[in-house]
């Protein structure tokens with residue numbers, strides 16, 4: 001009799017496990033967009049290493065899992081609540097938080113780079129540093145070549161300049177890093193229908209905006225060139241945190 005009960009209990013718990021796995025199929029991904037990590041306040045896009053550490057710790061405390069761009073591209077969403085950290089522009093102050101905050105918490109970020117400043121400006125990373133980060137597991141995406149407004153206005157002004165922002169950015173990064181560049185982040189978050197057409201022709205799999213919102217999986221394939229991101233600024237962090245908190249609260253409790 002005891003054996004029968006044990007078998008029944010096992011079957012039920014297995015059923016429960018399978019159901020839980022199925023229920024987790026739909027996940028949420030909150031993509032955060034950071035810029036610089038100077039030790040002093042430089043702009044509304046800057047967070048000191050301590051402030052950034054607090055962001056990561058408070059996101060973790062809400063029960064979020066950090067995913068990489070590889071997970072995103074593979075559709076590997078094992079948990080219902082996810083955050084992906086993206087850092088735009090390739091600022092050298094990334095080095096202030098890479099080991100101490102990101103690596104320490106097992107987080108692999110995505111760097112969206114516009115090649116024109118790399119190795120040219122004091123404040124930017126160099127190509128050999130980008131290669132080092134790549135070898136350490138960081139993902140890369142393009143972010144224009146000159147960081148122009150990649151929209152209809154630029155296309156009308158100069159088709160060549162428009163194309164450089166999309167194709168040259170990809171070519172240069174692929175050549176320098178020896179990896180395929182599959183994702184793009186629109187500089188200033190600006191794009192037009194013509195931009196999306198060229199994203200497709202260039203072979204990008206996804207393009208990221210700074211439209212407020214999160215990604216619900218499975219990802220709507222008609223919206224893959226308009227992936228929302230939360231632009232983290234001094235003034236927006238509180239609302240972003242409140243949004244994350246709201247979604248972290250279990251329903252029916």
Ligand SMILES: [Zn+2]
Pocket residue numbers: 088089143147187188
């Ligand atoms: Zn940018």
